[in-house]
Amino acid sequence: MSALLTPDTSSGSSSSSSSSSSTALIGAPGPFTWRGAVFAVSTGGDFLFRDKTHYHTPVRASEAAPVDRYSYLGMSVAAGNFLPPHRACGQRVVFAAGAPRAGEGGKVVLFAKCQSELLSVQRLLHGGSFASSFGYSLAAVDVDGDGFKELVVGAPFYGTGGTVYVYAGGPDGLAEDAERIRLKSRAEDGTGSGSGSGSGSEQEEALEGRFGLSVAFAGDLNADGAEDLVVGAPYDGRGKVFVYMGSSEHGWNSQKRPDQVRRERRREEGFDMCSILASSTCSTYSR
Ligand SMILES: [Ca+2]
Numbered sequence: 001m002s003a004l005l006t007p008d009t010s011s012g013s014s015s016s017s018s019s020s021s022s023t024a025l026i027g028a029p030g031p032f033t034w035r036g037a038v039f040a041v042s043t044g045g046d047f048l049f050r051d052k053t054h055y056h057t058p059v060r061a062s063e064a065a066p067v068d069r070y071s072y073l074g075m076s077v078a079a080g081n082f083l084p085p086h087r088a089c090g091q092r093v094v095f096a097a098g099a100p101r102a103g104e105g106g107k108v109v110l111f112a113k114c115q116s117e118l119l120s121v122q123r124l125l126h127g128g129s130f131a132s133s134f135g136y137s138l139a140a141v142d143v144d145g146d147g148f149k150e151l152v153v154g155a156p157f158y159g160t161g162g163t164v165y166v167y168a169g170g171p172d173g174l175a176e177d178a179e180r181i182r183l184k185s186r187a188e189d190g191t192g193s194g195s196g197s198g199s200g201s202e203q204e205e206a207l208e209g210r211f212g213l214s215v216a217f218a219g220d221l222n223a224d225g226a227e228d229l230v231v232g233a234p235y236d237g238r239g240k241v242f243v244y245m246g247s248s249e250h251g252w253n254s255q256k257r258p259d260q261v262r263r264e265r266r267r268e269e270g271f272d273m274c275s276i277l278a279s280s281t282c283s284t285y286s287r
């Protein structure tokens with residue numbers, strides 16, 4: 001199950017929240033023979049005036065379900081101004097849900113609250129590689145500080161090491177094509193750079209690092225006005241967390257390389273650390 005408490009992003013600010021219009025977004029990949037489902041419930045504001053409708057995704061063919069059985073919809077969730085209001089039933093906030101086993105490589109579905117309790121499918125993003133688990137993890141991060149959230153999509157089984165896609169946000173919604181950060185594993189891109197070339201055995205472990213198994217909004221770590229991102233790779237060596245600083249001038253750094261790499265002693269701790277980091281940043285985001 002994945003869960004997220006989303007603030008109103010009408011102000012264009014991500015780290016501040018409006019408790020009067022928060023929504024709890026809950027992803028559950030198991031129901032309906034692993035087709036999965038997402039639920040959205042209003043949690044903020046005065047109880048009498050709160051929207052008490054329980055919104056949910058379509059799950060049957062008659063309801064135009066966006067994914068088939070065994071797709072694991074709801075494995076990850078995120079929320080942001082991913083579409084302009086006129087393309088999202090007038091809503092400023094759109095919900096994204098990952099379905100990493102949908103289709104050949106995974107899908108991400110964008111939903112909006114429209115005229116019924118059924119969340120309306122607004123757009124589908126498709127993973128580009130067979131069995132890459134595109135959508136295993138999601139995060140909304142405004143890396144260039146322009147007020148439009150970028151959608152970060154993890155595909156931890158891409159190639160031999162995993163990858164992360166970033167769809168740029170803008171006034172017309174998310175870009176059609178995604179850019180990838182830390183595009184390939186060290187051996188694949190041939191540079192041997194990044195977090196160090198290491199020995200042959202270390203490099204071999206990095207190839208199965210599962211980069212992108214978790215991604216998380218990190219707030220603005222260096223207080224430069226652009227939001228920052230963390231990515232977990234639990235099986236890269238003994239486990240690593242990669243920190244990417246946004247930039248108000250040009251988005252990511254020009255090398256698309258992490259600004260910081262954190263390592264832990266034991267293999268399992270990479271995942272634990274990232275989970276802790278993700279939950280702490282998510283709670284910051286919802287505060
Ligand atoms: Ca942006």
Ligand SMILES: [Ca+2]
Binds near residue numbers: 227245
């Ligand atoms: Ca920053």
